[in-house]
Amino acid sequence: MAVLPSASSTLELTISVPGFASSPTLLPSSSVKELDINQVPLEEDWMASNMEDEEESSNGDPPRKKLRLTKEQSRLLEESFRQNHTLNPKQKESLAMQLKLRPRQVEVWFQNRRARSKLKQTEMECEYLKRWFGSLTEQNRRLQREVEELRAMKVGPPTVISPHSCEPLPASTLTMCPRCERVTTTADKPPSAAATLSAKVPPHSPQPSAAC
DNA sequence: GACAACTCTCATGTTACTTCA
DNA sequence: ACTGAAGTAACATGAGAGTTG
Structure with a gap:
């Protein structure tokens, strides 16, 4: 399971893991809504229709019947x-017996439920990546502008004096911290691999780190 | 041990049906 | 009453893992 970087304080992304309790807010609200309106059939009717299905399916050309689960069946399935x-x-067997459904129906329900979970998760991830892209685009624009401004101001070679040698430093030794945007020199502090990586891989939060 | 055949379960995509605005 | 969209039960398919002879 791919885990994306955790989102900023305003955007929270949860990764659902099989076996891990999913948030109730992810549950399809429609199942409750529709079942409130739905005419709940008697248990005997359910069993009868289920048995009919089973019989018809062995006859070769069965019309596909779609049974609506009762409120209680849905509730128990979700809980499970x-x-x-x-x-x-x-x-599966025991749940099917408890719900008075065929094991196959329980199996199908779980398959569909897993698929719905995954779809929801993918949609959330997509949304998160879109926002991330937007934030990076904005940051890129800002840096481009800054580069243009610096180029426009440039009249000669930079005259940064090293605090160590008290001599002018060449431009190539100047770097800018991607987080706090302060100009530092490689002579002062060579960038570590981790720092380089953090500059390339977007931070979890677009805000500059206080550690800088 | 290697293998094929079989079964089971899963993910994924699709179809058919129901409900509602 | 009709219709399109959304939700979902049921089905189809292919892959992977386990079992058996």
């Missing part, structure tokens, strides 16, 4: 899903 995103055969 929160505990575990996958079921072993024993759990």
